[in-house]
Amino acid sequence: MPEITEITTLEQGAKLTSILDINNTSTVQALSLLRIGVFIPIKRVKLKNGLDRPVLKSDVSDEFRKLEFARTEGFENVMITGPALNFETDFRVWCGVIRAFNTYGYNSAKITFSFQEFAKSCGFTSKQLDERLRKRIHDALVRIRGQVMEFTKPQVSKSYIGGLLASGGFDAASDTIELVADPKLWELYSIDHQVLLKLNVLSKLNRYETAQCLYAYLSALPQNPAPVSFARLRDRLCLTSSVKEQNRAIKKALDKLKSIGFLLGDIVRKDGENYLILHSLSQKLALKKD
Template sequence: MEKAQENSEIESPFCIIKKESNTSYELTPNSNKSVQPVALLRLSVFTPVAPKEKGKRDFLIDASEELSSLEVARQEGYTDIKIQGAKLSMSTDFKTWIGVISAFSKYGYSSEKITLPFSEFARMCGLKPTDINGRARARLHDSLFNLSSVTLSFRGKNTKKSLVTHLVQRAVLNHETDQVEIVGDSSLWELYRYDHKVLLGLKALSELSRKEAAQSLYVYLESMPAGPLYISMKRFRERLALESQIKDQNAIIRRALADLVRIGYLDFTEYKKGREIMFVINSRSPKLQAIGRATKK
């Protein structure tokens, strides 16, 4: 949703400035859409997690290019930026991250700590009231544990300072008071003010339930600029960060793209450029109103 307003001091991290008109508009998360920093969608932070990976889910990503424009990086001269932690799933961890962003969007950034009812936080994570039980609480606890494990490291060649922080500093699920307490790092709030944010439609994620590869490609494609895209199979493999054989990864990616066509999101063409498999993303429809199709050359 977009809400026009006069351009003044920007307090909300979901405010986007229109440079040509010197006005701004607000990206408003709701039950159908979530505001997401583009960098986290493009990087392999949220990916499919196979059952065999549950005991080995670590990742290390060089995020220097994607996050070097952050104010904290520019001011301190940080040019070497890395993200590492537990591999985060699309099925649960990403939905919990959506809940964290929604909670901060509603309760503000005047304090690093916010507190809200567990039932409200659960709804922000996509749970229905009838689904809130002991098992759901355990899953949310595990997801918050995974999110808090994600460490961001900022260093620079010509600076004596460095920064180590987390996506989530602390989270408390209090069953006695039925409340959730979340603590964030104020130096990372600017991440949500990133120049390029996306109002991510959640309908597609619902339509792609239990199809983590398709969900991962959906959020990746939604983070890209509007218009036709040219993306290699290799880049899709890098984004999904799968550990199977290349031919099996290619098959998973093709099935995922077919799922995106099936729900009416995608129209693409596959072709060969030398030995490289390429895709032309002809059009995308976040509202799932397009008649998707896939063709091969």
């Protein structure tokens, strides 16, 4: 191994819990979705100025060919295309979708239930439940519905086109929401092969979307992972600034995760690249007050 020329210690960590206890403060997420660039940091100023979100097209074959549906049908190539999804709203709404399908089971691809219950599952409070929030949730459902997943065999001898959500909508008058899952992709909604995330941690990281993204990504890694290069983190974050600025943003995000007690690890530098060596992660945090 090349000589380490720089080392930074990240303190405050504990053992990663393996118990998946989904409730109003926790969400379980498919590991595959957390490891790829679907939910990414998007600067608030960009959205405030009305600039379009980037449309991302990613090769997710390595993760999604493991799905039972893909294995059974022999699909080897999987692409996902759609507008970039953020953590502030889109990920919260996706958490609500996951919880809904886990709560109401898999007897039918379509479920209808209370919109207030759904908003609560997304981590929103009853005080936030107004017309503005309903529009945020509506727009997030549009973007989630816009994620197109293409499964193909070599030379496209067979294909399937699906998505994260088949359809969704709500009725304010009856206070109900209707969600329809993609029947071929139930594994994305089931608890198997998923990881626990704490909604209060995401709330604690509000407006720190780079830290939120890294929190989700690192939580999805196997225990005792090999050193994670900053190149891998830059690829996951899909940032567009210079490498120097991206590295600075990553270090700042890791410091934030350290400050809330999520991780213990070191940043080392070798061959001109930074690497994150994880010692431990903690999902059960005694969150500190700012």
